Amino acid sequence: MKFHLIGSPSIGKYRELKFYTEIFWKKKDNFSLLNLLMISKKIRMENVFFQKNNNFKYINSNDFTNYDNILDINCIINSFYNNNNIISLKKYFSFARGDKLIKPGKMTKFFDTNYHYIIPDCFSNLKLLNKKIFDEILEIKKIGILPKIVLMGPITYLHLSLKKINKFYKNVLEIYIYLIKKIINLGIKTIQIDEPILCSKINNNFKFFFNLFYKKISNLKFKLIISTYFGKINDINIINNLKKCTIHLNIENFSLINFLKHDVSLEIINSNLLKKNLFNLFFYKKVKLYSFDCNCKFIPYDLSVEKNLKNKIYLSFFFQKINEFNLIKRIYKKKINELDLLYLENFNNYKEKILINKKFKIIKKKSINFNKKILLLTSIGSFPQNIEIRILRKFFNKKLINLSEYKLIIKENIYLCIIKQYFLNFDVLTNGEFERTDMVEYFSNNIKGMESTKNGWVQSYGTRYVKPPIIFNVFDSNFITENWLIFTKKITKKKIKIILSGPVTILKWSFCINKKNEDFICLSISEIINKEIIFLQKNNFSIFQIDEPTIKECLPINKKNWKLKINKILFFFNNCTKFIKINNEIHTHICYSVFNDIYSMINKMNLDVITIESTRENMKNILIFNKIKLNLGAGIYDIHSPIIPYKNDIKKLIFNFLKEININYSWLNPDCGLKTRNWYELIKTILLINKVKKYIFKENI
Template identity: 35%
Template sequence: MLSHNLGYPRIGSRRELKRASEKFWSGKIDREELQKVARKIRHENWETQRAAGIGLIPSNDFSLYDQVLDMSLTVGAIPERYHQLIDGKSNKELDLYYAMARGYQRGGLDLNAMEMTKWFDTNYHYLVPEFVKNQQFRIYSEKVFLEFEDALQKGILTKPVLLGPVTYLLLGKEKEEGFEKIDLLENLLPVYTSILKELYSRGAQWVQLDEPALVLDLTEKQKHAYEIAYATIRKSVPKLKILVATYFGALEDNLPTAAKLPVDALHIDLTRGESSLSALLKHEDFAHSTRQLSLGVVDGRNIWKNNYRKSLDFISQAIHVLGEDRLMIAPSSSLLHSPCDLDFEQDEIILTPEIKNWMSFAKQKLAEVVEICRLAGTDLLLDDAFIENQNAIESRRESPLIHKPHVKTRLTAVKEADLNRQNNFEIRQQIQLEKLKLPLFPSTTIGSFPQTDEVRLLRANLKKNELTLEQYEVRIREEIVSSLRWQEELGIDVLVHGEFERNDMVEYFGERLSGFAFTQNGWVQSYGSRCVKPPVIYGDVERPEPMTVKWSAFAQANSQKLVKGMLTGPVTILQWSFVRDDQPRKDTAFQIGLAIRDEVVDLEKAGIRVIQIDEPAIREGLPLRKTNWSAYLKWAVDAFRLSAAGVADQTQIHTHMCYSEFNDIIDSIAAMDADVITIETSRSQMELLDAFASFSYPNEIGPGVYDIHSPRVPTVDEMVLLLEKALKVIPARNLWVNPDCGLKTRKWPETEAALRNMISAANLLREGVK
């Protein structure tokens, strides 16, 4: 059996790429220094995998920002607005690259960034390719060749990784009418075949083409596109070994298509789609061929130690039909979604040895892959590594740290009535109009303000005991009051306290809930330089004491205006954590929902009349197959309603969602019954509102009027135009004015300028409807 890896984290074990990227964007280092850091990370990743004993090591899995953006640049799918940045100079390619990712304001040019959305059902974001009718493609970037050659110079013959042609097209968006993006395959394939021919000529033996779209619902036309694509590829490079990688789910009805592809190996994810194995082994076209089968047995998306017995059972099934020589062993997906190295977790107060013993990060997952290969066919009962693994699995299953009977009892007592507000929205809206006295087109922000170096230093010094808790809280109160005064001066209608005391919108709450563990260096990439350190939900969840009431009450006491209480919702806490896998996700979500409900009730008692429960992850939690949507949406919506329904009608409940396509789940969004929903619409130029209009969404909406993920400051006219678009589909009394997400990652100068323009836009809109 051959071991291999689909991809490795690219942020660096100490987030070196994040720091270098942000220094480059701020002009503190030049492109040569940035590339030096990137090259060092790539080399370390390759050496780590070689040292672990991985047989096929990937290249081109590294990215400075996003692998889908890399593919767009590789095949020359560069939207027309960026063409003025193309001058044929290789040292300008980086300017173009970051302009597409982050927008561009320089030398009289003002270019919007490309749209960003979630990568399948993960918390990673990718840059959405933009396609026009008769789109032409060409090899523009040589990144894949350069990184393959770079590894060769290190003595490592890698397996270059490319996003497969069909998935690449399906991930994109048509930017004009009159064509289907899949019809561009005919134009795209010559570029792919040229890339593969060039890789073969440079010595590549294997190439991995990622086709995760094979686990989605596909039309017959899209399935046929796979047949065309891989027949063309096979004919063009008959001697190059092609591995098609699927992941994040089971092949199901796409299995016949995948099984017949004329490739050398097919990868399947057995952590989220184990039914694919038995189906493939029964499929005569595959079972009786010479194609290899790659078994993704080590979970690339979670942090729990692999159960060797279960993995070896899969391998035994496959060996029985295919034989050992036709098998490859790998993680289920790229390890992009895993933290880098558990060895960096040395603080036993933060992560206890007992819980750490249940865990495995990217580096350790490599060792698991290699160990599983070795264990196949051995006498397991005499193998120390196998015995040690099974002892760890059993200790987790039996640990009293995990199970709390009173939490389980409260969960089983939840009734339908606990999910409902006192009255419907129409009645609540009238009560809130009278009680809150907000103007037409009320303005607010999503919650967080820029986390400056000074604010981060406060938290760091508190952790190092260089500040007392009292000294720390004095400084945080100063930051809150300062931000309140600034918001009042600006004219924002519903204020926020800025969240200066919070590190991360999920981690902050996880630290205050039982059943959560934390890491020092368990960082994963969310997008670009944005990294998150997800909490680990290992056991039953409850709220020992209030989590936000003190700070929200302090803020409200220091302003005559309304100040929102800010919470993260149960589904988002679930989605953005590493979740226990020993009970249904629904049960864990409801446990969190009950904890948030307690906080909502306490905020209301403390005089907070507007409470926001953020749920940006509702959409990303959708199962990849529509047949499984209804069950998920029922418990996800119910978990939110459970968290929100404990307050009186006059308390206004907000929720926030970002980078979501709502068309196909709009009825479930409405069923959440939030009084106000704020959403991202700026990058899509309000396209997302079409779903709310056609559905006649009854509640209030705040469509984001500017993109906080880009440093560019939009003009007042731009925002007015977006709001006027919104007014065509949203009644004026239901329209809010706000940015499209929190402002934590932005700098103060751009934040102040953008919010001033936003308030000016809101005022102009009010004048226009008088």
């Protein structure tokens, strides 16, 4: 049995990449750059030796990234306007985050995951201007290993650019062919090209370019592995038209094996964290390789560092799954030892019944509450969490301070945050979310049946890492928000917006162990959110923001499967709003999504106000909202960039916003939570927004 990886995690076992990257962003000196390069090499070498020590057939190269894999390709082939210079690591980060000379790249989500990528922008000036891929090949060759190169496929790359078919598409194919030739000239014998687009419905134009590209590279001397993941292959004939190669399939495509004329690499271990996925044992002559179902960057590193997980015996993280690979190999070769027998004897499957309420009614959409004032200013929820808050949380977790001391300091910060919001003329306030680490993790800590890890980090994008909770089952939980919001209400008479994570997002941004029953689990979470809203309404709260940033990424990548999933999403969201009073407002926040094909779904959601991220799009993505009868906050301040905007930039954004959306239906807000920014940046930007707002009011008068 021969194993290989589709991709390895890039962040380091203890998030080393994040810390060294953020130090470089802050200091921007040669010493911090050198440290970042060293830690990046350390992580790459750890991955290489880990694969080598476990006797993998192929050792990967080019699956490591300092920010995101698509940005890596953007920089290698120069898919940027007005750039003809070598792209250094400093410039690489500027294309992602922006600086004084470069605007930050547009960003959206990678198929149906929470992994964000920088959208390719320009195909008219393609050339090789970054040597990352070649340097990493030479780095591995120096230690005597000939690696397998992992490369995002050109057809998927074109699809991810979100551009309509244009005359520059062939340029992308040509630069890819040139890149592959350069890689082969370095002695590389095997290249893995990822084409997850094969699991979606491909139009005739993409089919043409797919056939054209793979026909042209079929004469080059290297072994080709085409990797697909995220679902079932939509059209097997596209693959069978290719020259013989190896196709990686997940278990959903198992029935297609006998119809493929190619060799097969098959999923034998699932990325679900449950141990029971160990024994997907299938041995076919056609199957030459075995692997995971998808890239391993989507799962946490190591279960052994988790000390307080109640259901740890049922779980398996990346390192444990690699050990399971080796166990499968020993079982296959009939060479199991005493430790293997001990492991198998203590092998546990999670078995617990899920109880649900079977009585549900059709939920009618309530009439929309349009704004009574124009250009209301609010935040998405969180405010900057300074060093004091982070140290406080560490001390509390290590039991160096007690609960009453912890709560007192959090209340002090909430009080100061309310004062600052008064100073900044916010019309609708939030409590600042100082009691919360992450929008989903906080809820998981307060919902029975969900568990949070201490070190189960996965990358969302750049240095934004998240710890997805693990859902075993969901039991009734009341008063998730505890008394934080009631305390906030005592110190102000202004309207307070309640921030709640939606049921669909809580499920999507968690590892759901029981995949077969995840709809019932989502329904149970929806009921819990519903009860929380009833409790808060009794305490005279009237504005509820139920965040659902994942509704687009929850949809299957094959659009023919959308209808059923959309109906489920609508039911789960509307179910948790069913007891909100007619005069009370329902908000939601959806981030970095493409709305053109989901606006009809948004129109059916029980909503009054939707806030989105539009700064990087220069308000071009709001055009579709003319078809939706909702109040809209388009996001005036890009909080994912370190740039403090000028007054003129804010003025342009607001004017572009008001050109498309009626001022009576418009809200002003930062485009996401402010947790990662500092108070200096925030105060300076919000004061500029207020100046532009006053100017608009004077002009209208």
